[in-house]
Amino acid sequence: MTTSLATGPRQANFLELSPDPSFGAREQRARRDAVEAIGLWRLCWTLAWLDIRLRYRGSMLGPFWLTLSTAVMIGSMGVVYAFLFHMSLREYLPFLALSLVLWGYLGTLVGDACATFTAVEGSIRSVRMPFVLHAARVVVRNILVLAHNIVVIVAVYALLHVWPGLRMVLALPGLGLWLLDSFAVCLLLGPLCARFRDIPPIVGSIMQMAFFVSGVIWKPSQLGGHEWLLAFNPFFSILEVVRAPLLGEFPSHLVWISAFAYSLALLGASWLFFLRVRGRVAFWV
Amino acid sequence: MRSLQDAAVEVEHLSVDFPLYHSNARSLKRVVFGTVTGRVAADARQRVVVQALRDVSFALRPGDRLGLIGGNGAGKTTLLRSLAGIYEPQAGNVRIHGSLNALLDPNQGMNIDLTGRENIVLRGLYEGLSRPEIRCLEEDVSAFAELGEFLDLPVRMYSSGMSVRLGFAMATAIRPQVLLMDEWFLAGDAVFMEKARSRLESMVRGADILVLSSHVLEVVQNWCTRVLWLDQGRVRADGPAAEVMEAYLGHPLLPAGALPGKGLEPL
Known part of the structure; x- marks a missing residue:
């Protein structure tokens, strides 16, 4: 005899699929996709958490290997670059710790975003699931990694007796922006990389280049009078809008405005792209 | 509330194409350089497409047990995936009322x-x-x-x-109210089938609508009241099980009891 379980409440009581290509219909389908994904937040959370657990299954430290390896990297790079840049550790190390941890999030997220759908092709082809859920899984997974790495920043601040002060709360709007941007990157790069398999390596090399030109390991002030040029680099603006407040600094107006402008452009482009290709992703993976 | 709602499946003029991205056609190079030399239109038309389903229409009401038959590549699995909402149609409509479970x-x-x-x-x-x-x-x-x-x-x-x-x-x-089942679920070994049979049968009996795709004709004969014969993505015949299966086989059916094989009880 089978179980007493009745029908699962999640399953759509009414499913209508039509190829109506009008903008309104596409938008409505994409919005419904997003709403369904929100309804499945417990699944999303569990998937993201299991992704991390799986990576470290059987290891003693578990996800805290992330913390440890970040700490080792920051410690060694901090000593070398503080010497190269003629700065004191007290001045340079908090900056580097924060930069590397934040960039670690951005870089990994963009890399993972490329595999948003190709990594789960099996489940895309066997069950109907909102596509936004796969994006959310990537975002949540990377936020969990970031949370493990924040420990390093706190440790560095405590060791060096640095306290950024109440300006820290100014990072909150920036973090909100990051959250939206993260979804946008997944919904843009996910389908694009499923369709064109050349994109992930291109993205990888762009991110590597961005790491060096976006003031992650060097301080923007080291550019002297040319600091304003950095606002033309979207990676810098988006990094700085969160980093500066956490260092107790106030981001310049140029940084605020450019970060919001770049994010708005990214969000718009990615939503338009996603609602255009959402129905095709299952054929591409 | 759900239990009051009648299950239904409606498919109208459903067509599904599979783009075949050749290892070359799939690459960015093709598209970028195609644009540069103005061959995009030609490229778009040259895109290889497999017409997996063409103009498929049918409607199912509670109590219907539909069997999908047809050779390999006839579009049976694609039709099941479309009903499950995995593949969105390029043309036509798919409407499913009621909870759905797809054993694909x-x-x-x-x-x-x-x-x-x-x-x-x-x-x-x-x-x-x-x-x-x-x-x-x-x-x-x-x-x-x-x-x-x-x-x-x-x-x-x-x-x-x-x-x-x-x-x-x-x-x-x-x-579920609407159960979609691919032939895999009937393809276990004999010992497993023995164990699985009652569980599967009670599930099939509990569903309002069954859509079953199978190569094993005796399963279709025993479980289905209606048969849809797919041939190269098109509906070749649609009607009472025995009628369509006789047309498919080209000879009259044997009585169900006389068939060897899985030993599935008629429902």
């Missing part, structure tokens, strides 16, 4: 690196079950699949028989 893939998107128990929990969360309901699901699945301590080991350590049992138990634990 033995693994149902199982993650083989996770333990059996974790896979069951994920399945339960996907179905939107509450914590106690998930515990019920766990008990039910582990009782049927007889995995014992293996339930807490990664699925990749399972023998093939164990993972089939787990996949089958999970897929059949939740009873």
Whole structure:
């Protein structure tokens, strides 16, 4: 005899699929996709958490290997670059710790975003699931990694007796922006990389280049009078809008405005792209 | 409220194309350089497309048991995936009223690196079950699949028989109004089929609408009241089971009892 379980409440009581290509219909389908994904937040959370657990299954430290390896990297790079840049550790190390941890999030997220759908092709082809859920899984997974790495920043601040002060709360709007941007990157790069398999390596090399030109390991002030040029680099603006407040600094107006402008452009482009290709992703993976 | 709602499946002029991205056509180079030299239109037209389904229409009401027959590549699995909402149509409409469960893939998107128990929990969360309901699901699945301590080991350590049992138990634990079933679920070995039969039959009986794709004609004959014969993505015939199957086979059917094979009871 089978179980007493009745029908699962999640399953759509009414499913209508039509190829109506009008903008309104596409938008409505994409919005419904997003709403369904929100309804499945417990699944999303569990998937993201299991992704991390799986990576470290059987290891003693578990996800805290992330913390440890970040700490080792920051410690060694901090000593070398503080010497190269003629700065004191007290001045340079908090900056580097924060930069590397934040960039670690951005870089990994963009890399993972490329595999948003190709990594789960099996489940895309066997069950109907909102596509936004796969994006959310990537975002949540990377936020969990970031949370493990924040420990390093706190440790560095405590060791060096640095306290950024109440300006820290100014990072909150920036973090909100990051959250939206993260979804946008997944919904843009996910389908694009499923369709064109050349994109992930291109993205990888762009991110590597961005790491060096976006003031992650060097301080923007080291550019002297040319600091304003950095606002033309979207990676810098988006990094700085969160980093500066956490260092107790106030981001310049140029940084605020450019970060919001770049994010708005990214969000718009990615939503338009996603609602255009959402129905095709299952054929591409 | 759901129980008051009548299940229904409506398919109108459904067409599904599979773009075949040749290793070259798929690359960015083709598109970028195609644009540069102004060959995009030609490229777009030259894109190889497999017409998996063409102008398929039918409607099912509660009580209908539809069998899909046809050779390999006739579009049976694509039709099931379209009904499940996995492939969105390029033309035509698909409407499903009522809860739906699709038994398409033995693994149902199982993650083989996770333990059996974790896979069951994920399945339960996907179905939107509450914590106690998930515990019920766990008990039910582990009782049927007889995995014992293996339930807490990664699925990749399972023998093939164990993972089939787990996949089958999970897929059949939740009873839908509309049940879509691919032939895989009838393809187990004899011992497994013996065990699976009553569970599957009660699930099929509990569903308002069944759509079954199978090569095994006696299964279709025993379980289906109506048969849709697909041929190269088109509906070749649609009607009462015996009639269509005789046309498909080209000779009269033997009485159900005379058939050897799976020994599935008529419903």
